Every structure is written in C-alpha cells, then in structure tokens.
Amino acid sequence: MIEAKTLNKKPAGFFSELKLDRIRALLAGYMFILPATALVAVFLIYPIAFVVYISFHKWGILGTPQFVGFDNYLAIFKDRLFWQAALNTAYYAVLAVPSQIGLGLLMAILINQKVFARDVFRTIFFVPLAVSFVAAGIIFSWILTTTPLQGFLPDLFAKLGLDFPLWQTTNPGWAMVMIVVMNTWKSAGYAMVIYLAGLQGINPDYYEAASIDGVKTEWQMFRHITWPLLAPTTFLLTVSTIIFTVRGFEPIFVMTQGGPAGATTTLVYYVFRKFPNLMGISSAASTFLLVAIVLLTVAQYVANRQQEKVS
16 A cells, blocks of 8 residues: 555656746747737837827827827817718718628628539629729729710710719719728628628528428528528628728829718818828827727627527
C-alpha cells in the first residue's frame, strides 16, 4: 500500500511545471493574435477614439484643438442640412438594403438549382462585386445621365417616345432611386454568396420530412423550411448591408455630389462637406452615425433573438 501511494505521488515540482506549460501556451496564443490585434487597435480603435475626442473640440486640423464640450453636437442638431442628411441616409438604407438582400436571395436560389449553365450565371452575378464603386458610378452616370447630354437609357426612352425622369434637375426624388439601382447591381452579389452558403448548409432531410408531412409546393417549402433556417444568414446580411450602405460615399460623390437640391446628401457626404475646416462638426456627425449604427445593430440582434425564441 505504501509503495502504491509512493508510486502515485506526484513530484513536488509537477504542478508548478504544469502551470508553466499553461502560461507558455497562453503566451504563445497571445503572440499569434498580437499582430492582428495591433492592426485593429491602430487602424480601427484609435481612429474611432480620436474622432470621438475631436467631436468635443473646435479644430481645423492646423493649430491646437480647443475643448468646446457639446457645442459641436448642438450645432449639428440645429443644422437643417444635417437632419436632411439623416433622413436621406435612412431613406437610402430603406430602399437599398431590402433590394440588395432580396435580389441576392433570388440569385442564390437560382444558381443553387440544377439549371443549365449554372456556373456561367454564378460568374455573371458575381462579377459586379469585383467592380469598384467609382467605376460603377461612372458607368451608371453614363447610362442614366439626363444632362447635359442624354445617356444611353434616356436616349432609348426618347426614341421609344417615353419620358425618362429628369433625376438630375427637375425630379430630385428620383436621384436616390438611381443610386440605389447602381448600388443594388454592384452589391447584390455579396448577398448572393452569403445566401448560397446558407442554402447549401441546409440539411436535405428537412425537405424530405416536410414532403412526408404534406408540404408539396416550392413556395411552401421556402416559407416553412428554407426561410426560417436562413434567419441567422439574413440577420448577418441585414446588419452588414446596413453598415456598408449608410457609410457609402463613392456612388454619391461620383453620380450626384449630394444633389440635386441636397436630395442625395447622406450623413457620410455631410461629414465630407464639413471636412477639413470644421473637424469638430464633422467628427460629431461621424460619432452620431456610429452610435446610430450600433443601436440599430443591437436592436436587430435583440429582435432576431426574440424571433428565435418564438420559433
């Protein structure tokens, strides 16, 4: 008995060596993530913190920032153009996000089927995603412009005896629609790729079980099986698409430059117009947009969790 206990007894330094091994493993893990953490800290966390800091100061890049408290926030809240930009941003997101997600879902469902030339369609749908926003804006400006010369589409409408909306002059309400059309063409491929991964991750057994239970039509399969199982994918796409949309700058800069009559001036373009002479004002507007995106993301997350509990 004594010999067994002696054999099973751990050496005095065993536990200290075990702790050292765990510490080394932790340090090795931290060393692996250190480069990525440093990049995030330098190029993401620090700029955000600096923008929030400048939002409480009066600064024109040159000179020393002067602390003014909440004066910059009070200034933007009293600015009619700021609230117009906020409403334009919300309107832009309401139009662009569902159109991108909806078109992406349709394309994903199409190329997920065994159809003729599926790989060709997949390539065609994905190619716009590889085009830069600047190039896409220039292309659509050439296609849709109504002044000073008619673009391809207005000229085609004129030859057919139809009226094309003068979105650059007398019909500013159409200007945002044109940007949404361009943005949907450019970005729907991203939603398609994410939805395609979600569709291919659905177990076919669900469809077989639903078929046995009496679900026959494709619409019923989509409504009761596909769409509920795509809820996490839809949540991811909704959040990411909202963020990508509201921070979009290139389409507006290239196609409309915030016009006509401020109809396409979003918060990001408002920040651009205030920069660099009014850094405090532009930083306050940027911070407002950041807080709005965070709150919207949290609300979407809570709504998604509640829906999951109900289902």
